[in-house]
Amino acid sequence: MTSNGNGSVANGNGIVTNGNGTATNGLAKIQTHKKHNGICHDDSVPTVKAQTIHELHYLQKKRSAPTTPVTGFQTPFATISEEDRHKQQLQSISASLASLTRETGPQLVKGDPARKSETQVAHVHHHVAPTIAVSDSALKFTHVLYNLSPAELYEQAIKYEKGSFITATGALATLSGAKTGRSPRDKRVVKDDLTENELWWGNGSPNIEMDEHTFMVNRERAVDYLNSLDKVFVNDQFLNWDSENRIKVRIVSARAYHSLFMHNMCIRPTPEELENFGTPDFTIYNAGQFPCNRYTHYMTSSTSIDLNLSRREMVILGTQYAGEMKKGLFSVMHYLMPMRQILSLHSGCNMGKDGDVALFFGLSGTGKTTLSTDHNRYLIGDDEHCWGEKGVSNIEGGCYAKCIDLSREKEPDIWNAIRFGTVLENVVFDEHEREVDYSDNSVTENTRAAYPIEYIPNAKLPCVGPHPKNVILLACDAFGVLPPVSKLNLAQTMYHFISGYTALVAGTEDGIREPQATFSACFGAAFIMLHPTKYAAMLAEKMQKHGATGWLVNTGWSAGSYGHGSRIKLQYTRKIIDAIHSGSLLNTEYKKTEIFGLEIPTEVDGVPSEILDPVNTWSNKKAYKETLLKLAGLFKKNFETFTNHKIGKGNNNLTEEILAAGPNF
Numbered sequence: 226m227t228s229n230g231n232g233s234v235a236n237g238n239g240i241v242t243n244g245n246g247t248a249t250n251g252l253a254k255i256q257t258h259k260k261h262n263g264i265c266h267d268d269s270v271p272t273v274k275a276q277t278i279h280e281l282h283y284l285q286k287k288r289s290a291p292t293t294p295v296t297g298f299q300t301p302f303a304t305i306s307e308e309d310r311h312k313q314q315l316q317s318i319s320a321s322l323a324s325l326t327r328e329t330g331p332q333l334v335k336g337d338p339a340r341k342s343e344t345q346v347a348h349v350h351h352h353v354a355p356t357i358a359v360s361d362s363a364l365k366f367t368h369v370l371y372n373l374s375p376a377e378l379y380e381q382a383i384k385y386e387k388g389s390f391i392t393a394t395g396a397l398a399t400l401s402g403a404k405t406g407r408s409p410r411d412k413r414v415v416k417d418d419l420t421e422n423e424l425w426w427g428n429g430s431p432n433i434e435m436d437e438h439t440f441m442v443n444r445e446r447a448v449d450y451l452n453s454l455d456k457v458f459v460n461d462q463f464l465n466w467d468s469e470n471r472i473k474v475r476i477v478s479a480r481a482y483h484s485l486f487m488h489n490m491c492i493r494p495t496p497e498e499l500e501n502f503g504t505p506d507f508t509i510y511n512a513g514q515f516p517c518n519r520y521t522h523y524m525t526s527s528t529s530i531d532l533n534l535s536r537r538e539m540v541i542l543g544t545q546y547a548g549e550m551k552k553g554l555f556s557v558m559h560y561l562m563p564m565r566q567i568l569s570l571h572s573g574c575n576m577g578k579d580g581d582v583a584l585f586f587g588l589s590g591t592g593k594t595t596l597s598t599d600h601n602r603y604l605i606g607d608d609e610h611c612w613g614e615k616g617v618s619n620i621e622g623g624c625y626a627k628c629i630d631l632s633r634e635k636e637p638d639i640w641n642a643i644r645f646g647t648v649l650e651n652v653v654f655d656e657h658e659r660e661v662d663y664s665d666n667s668v669t670e671n672t673r674a675a676y677p678i679e680y681i682p683n684a685k686l687p688c689v690g691p692h693p694k695n696v697i698l699l700a701c702d703a704f705g706v707l708p709p710v711s712k713l714n715l716a717q718t719m720y721h722f723i724s725g726y727t728a729l730v731a732g733t734e735d736g737i738r739e740p741q742a743t744f745s746a747c748f749g750a751a752f753i754m755l756h757p758t759k760y761a762a763m764l765a766e767k768m769q770k771h772g773a774t775g776w777l778v779n780t781g782w783s784a785g786s787y788g789h790g791s792r793i794k795l796q797y798t799r800k801i802i803d804a805i806h807s808g809s810l811l812n813t814e815y816k817k818t819e820i821f822g823l824e825i826p827t828e829v830d831g832v833p834s835e836i837l838d839p840v841n842t843w844s845n846k847k848a849y850k851e852t853l854l855k856l857a858g859l860f861k862k863n864f865e866t867f868t869n870h871k872i873g874k875g876n877n878n879l880t881e882e883i884l885a886a887g888p889n890f
């Protein structure tokens with residue numbers, strides 16, 4: 226029990242007593258009788274059971290959820306074992322935050338430093354052994370805000386983080402700082418005995434090496450920064466809805482924004498699961514406000530995102546963009562899952578009423594989130610999945626939708642998900658009404674909303690499904706030469722999966738700009754850890770085994786390249802996707818395109834037939850042919866790096882078939 230300073234104590238119900246049950250304030254309450262005096266109506270209500278404003282505030286909050294910080298007030302049901310459990314929890318967090326170079330670290334306290342009376346008093350030292358060299362950092366307290374609720378995180382953000390506001394629909398608007406997107410060039414992966422021969426290194430690989438020692442330097446920098454703060458946020462959560470392959474993750478961060486983002490994006494533990502959480506399988510140290518030191522070996526900027534698979538840790542310095550955490554963990558899954566013969570996929574995923582599952586692969590901005598969020602189907606997930614022996618499972622517990630030009634009419638489910646609990650990054654809103662202007666890109670083109678998946682009304686919970694029937698490869702072709710939809714054979718599916726093509730336009734400046742072709746192996750080269758052919762072989766094997774059909778869908782330009790033509794209407798793309806799901810697109814007439822050799826349907830319900838073959842939509846046929854050849858050349862050049870890699874095991878001719886499935890000219 227905690228003394229309130231004047232000899233009285235608060236019991237579990239929040240009533241202050243003097244220890245023998247009678248009120249500390251001895252004055253008897255004046256009883257009045259309710260009677261109508263005919264003049265005005267009596268609107269009196271029973272008086273509040275508090276005698277001071279302090280007590281009133283205390284009454285306001287019911288002591289409950291284990292997900293909120295433990296208060297100093299003992300509940301009548303508190304047991305020794307629960308106390309022990311909390312001690313263990315604190316010890317585990319303490320171990321996470323321990324400096325590896327000093328004997329003692331800061332003393333950890335649970336709870337909000339701003340509410341002194343509510344912080345748990347028991348501190349845990351990092352090491353029990355007494356030391357001579359005690360540093361100043363060992364003398365201070367670091368408060369741990371452990372798995373706070375969205376409401377608590379809102380309060381923390383609004384009180385302490387500049388740029389945090391509640392929007393008109395209740396979302397938490399935040400700013401991610403100088404970085405409004407990921408920094409793939411600043412990603413580093415520790416090359417050690419474990420990873421040297423296992424991972425994909427060198428040309429085309431996203432894994433830029435660093436050594437173990439440099440990792441430790443950056444880790445210490447992050448840990449010291451976090452420990453220097455008055456408080457840190459700790460999230461203990463899960464990845465992967467396939468319960469047999471679930472990964473426990475801990476995220477230590479300095480901002481409520483980061484904590485709420487991960488609360489939404491990872492799988493949220495139940496109170497029981499949290500109580501039995503134990504030691505995490507992987508830990509992120511997000512010290513994003515603090516830069517890395519450029520004098521450190523391997524550092525080429527002030528930003529560093531460092532992955533150490535042996536230590537099962539990730540360190541973030543110099544970027545506050547929250548997507549780094551989500552995609553950093555995705556990289557970890559791209560290593561862990563294939564070791565278990567499970568394929569990790571950068572794809573959206575949904576399921577029809579009859580249980581037909583579709584995967585949506587594609588690079589950023591091609592439509593994974595938009596097209597997997599379909600009012601007529603169950604949403605399994607919008608971005609990261611696993612395909613294992615039993616079927617598919619979402620890795621995450623939330624979605625991360627782009628908001629630029631978001632409209633209620635075109636994307637009602639995403640629009641409605643932007644409400645209390647949702648993190649809205651870098652959007653612009655009216656300063657008074659707090660209505661968001663989704664067309665405003667003053668902060669960035671990459672405005673985002675992160676919300677728990679259950680904010681989408683037809684989310685499939687748990688987020689798992691049977692083996693996919695359709696594998697849809699999305700490309701936003703700003704050259705405007707790829708057909709809106711093509712049916713692919715297995716070799717073509719593999720060719721386009723390994724190529725991972727999209728062409729977008731930066732689009733923030735006026736005037737026509739050349740579309741930029743991007744090839745990103747497996748539609749996610751930034752996140753894969755092994756050679757692309759390893760994932761491709763697994764995909765081929767699974768598609769074959771389960772009889773899935775591959776499709777290439779261009780969600781980009783039609784009737785000319787960017788600047789001449791226009792983006793294919795979302796309404797048409799949705800009709801195309803509907804026809805794939807329903808199976809009607811399998812039973813239609815096809816013709817083969819020149820150069821790319823793609824099978825294109827002559828008719829799709831609800832889509833003007835003339836747009837199905839892009840040549841029809843270009844008025845300048847010569848320009849069309851030139852652009853088509855140009856793109857084909859880019860595909861060919863990109864694929865050169867893969868030509869001497871065998872795909873799959875044993876004696877198969879898949880490799881040759883895949884090579885032949887590219888453009889011919």
Ligand SMILES: Nc1ncnc2c1ncn2[C@@H]1O[C@H](COP(=O)(O)OP(=O)(O)O)[C@@H](O)[C@H]1O
Nearest residue numbers: 589590591592593594595627780793794795798
């Ligand atoms: N025909 C179309 N198909 C899909 N998306 C489209 C289309 N036309 C415009 N868009 C817009 O393109 C963006 C696709 O982004 P998103 O679904 O977030 O992609 P991803 O999840 O693959 O990064 C959305 O803003 C969507 O409104």
Ligand SMILES: C=C(OP(=O)(O)O)C(=O)O
Nearest residue numbers: 407548552588589590625
């Ligand atoms: C969060 C991301 O996913 P996407 O753009 O594919 O939605 C990202 O690539 O940074």
Ligand SMILES: [Ca+2]
Nearest residue numbers: 571588589590
């Ligand atoms: Ca992406």
Ligand SMILES: [Mn+2]
Nearest residue numbers: 593594608625
């Ligand atoms: Mn997305």
